[in-house]
Amino acid sequence: MPSNAAPPLNEDFRLVEGLRGQRPGAVGHVYNVYGPELVEYAEGLLGEHARAVEAVRSALLALRGKGVDVPDAGTFRDWLYELVRDECRVPVRGRRRVVVIGAAAAVVLVGGIFAVLESGGGGKPGTAPPVAVATPEPSLPSVTVSPAQKDEQKKRDEKKHDEPAAAKPKKHRPAGKAGPGRLAVGDGGCHGIGVAGLPRSCPVRLTAVGGTVHWAVTSVRSRGGRVSASGGGTLSAGRSTTVNVVVRPTVLCYVGGGGGGSVSFSPGGTATVSYTCWRR
Template structure:
C-alpha cells in the first residue's frame, strides 16, 4: 500500500527554481520527495527493477540539466513524470533490452499478520478482476490519478496529450473500472441470484479473465437482477489501497547525486541530457510516442507506409502491455527482499506485446503479493493547478533544422571576507549550448548541468573550502573546456603587522 503523503505544489515550484539555478541541494530534495513515486511508476512500465532504477536515475539527471528550459514551472510535477515516462519508453524501444526481467520486491507492511495478508490477497484478486477489462492507457491514467495524486491537466502533460483528452480518458477509465468492479462482485456473490452469471463464470477461474469480465459487464446492463446489485456502489479508491508498491532500491539516491555533483564525468552527464532531447518550445520533452524514427538502413522487402506512425503505435502497444500485468504475475512468484528474484520472459517482438485492448486469458496472469506499480490508491486532495491551452503538436516538422550550437561563456567570481559562496555566470553565445560542471580545483565546490538557448544565461554557485591552508583561489571547469576562476579572502591584516595576514575563523561566534 502506498504511504505517500500529499505534496504541496508550492514546494515543487521552489525546487524547480533551485533546479533551474543548478543547485545540487534542490536536486537532493527533489529526489527525497519524488524518487519513491517515480520509481514505482517506472517499474509499472518496465517490470524490471534494474531498468526502472536506470530510467529513474536518467530522468533526474535530465531534469537537473533541463529544468531551466521549462517555461511552465508551476507544472513541474507533471513535467517530471513526462521525463520519467520518456526514459521508460526509450528503454522499451531498445532492441537490445534484456529478455529476462527481475521485478522489484514489494514495500511491505510490517504490522500485518498472516490473516491480514490472506485477506489482502483476496481483495487484490477482486481488484485484479475489476482492472482486467481496462485498456493499458486507462490503467496508466488511473494509476497517475488515484495513487500518484496527479490531476487531469498534469496527467495530460505526463502522457503528452491535451487537457481535455486527459479528462475524457480519466472519465472513461473510472467508468470502466466501476463496471469491472461490479462484474467482479457479482461474479463472487451473485451466482445464486442469476443463472446467467453462474453460466458465465462456471469455469471457476478467478480472478476473472478479460473476456469473462467483458461478458459479465454486457450481461449486467441487460439484467434487472444484476443491475440492482450493480447499483450497490463500492469505493474503488478504498479497494485499490490493497495493491502493492515497488520498493525503491537504497542505492538510487546516492547514484543520482554522485552523477550530478562534481566531479562527475562530463560525457555521462551530457549523454543523459542529450538523450532526453528534443524539447518543445515550452521546454516539455517530446513524447517518444510522437517522435519520428531516425533515418537508417531499410530492411529488404516491400516498402512500409508511415514508418513513424507504425513506430509510435508499437510503443503504445508496449506501454499498454506493461500496464496489463497489474497487479501480479502468478501465485508461484517469490517476493520480498530476502528471496532471490525470479525472472520472467519479456516479449521478443514488440508486436507480440499485449495490445491496448483487453487481453486474452493467457495475457492476464493470476495476481499474487508481487509488487506492481500500476496499483491505484485513494486520491490525495490535490491543490488546484492552473490549466493551460493545449500546446501544438509536439511532433517536430521534418523540415525543422536542429538549432545552431553555440559557445559557452563563463565568468569568474570572488568571495569577500566572511563570505562562503559566489555565483559564476554561464551564458550561451551564438547558439544553444548543453553544459555541465566537470571538475574543480583549489578546494572549490560546485556542480550543475543544463542547456541554454542562444543568449540565455544562468549561474553556478561556487563554495570555498573551510580552511585557507590551500590558498585563496581555485577554478571550476566546464564540459566545453571553459574554466571560471574563483577567489576568496580568508584573512585580514594584523593591526600590529599589516603585511602579515591572520587566519580568520569561518564562524567567529563558534568560540
C-alpha cells in the first residue's frame, strides 16, 4: 500500500501534465519522485530486490505509450502503485530483463536505469545511453607437447602396464581369534546335587566347536540358595575346560527343600543348576 509520505498535489499535477503531453524526461521525473517507494513496495511483494527494480522499470516503461490513460493528480499516486502491483503479478518468463555484467549490477539496475528509459529525452542530442559490455574471460594458452615428451610418456605408460600388480597384504588374524567358533555347554554334573550345611561344587564342561572361542562367565542367577562361578579364557577348536560352580545353602533353601540357578557364558551358552537342601 502507498506510504503516508506523499509528494504535494501540485507535484503530482506536474507529473500528470508531463505524461499526458509526452514531454521529454517525464517518465524519468516520475521515477525521481516515486521510484524509491515503488521499488520498496515491489520488493515487499516479490521478496527480491533485483526483480522489484525490474518490475518498477517495466511498469514505468508502459507510461511512454501514446495511448496511456493517465488519471488526474488526485489518484495519480495510487494508480502508480496499481501499475507496479499488476506488473509484479506477471510471470518472470514474460517480463523483459536488464542484463548487467560484473560488480556494477546494482548501479546499472538502480542508479542508471532511466538513462535507458529517457535516452534522447533529457540528455545531449545524439548521445547513446551507456551500455554495460561484458568483457570476455581470457582463454588459457594452449599446451604444446613435444615429440620427446610424447615418447617419454608412452614409455612410462608401457612400463606401468607391464609391471605386475602389487600384491595386497593379507590380513592376519590375531592368534586365537580365527574361525567362527561357538561354545558347547555340558551341565549334567550340576543337576540334582545335594547340599547339607556346607558349600557344594559341581562341574560345567565347556567345549569349543567349529573354531577358537574366547569364553567368559557373564552372569549368575540363584533361587533358594547362592550360586557362584567365575572365569574365562581361550579354547581352540575341539578343546574343553571345566568351570566349577559353587552352591551355598540358605534358610530359604532349607525351608523350600531345594533351589536352582543358572550360569551364563559368552559368546553364548547357559548352564542350569538344581539342588536339594536338608539338615544334617
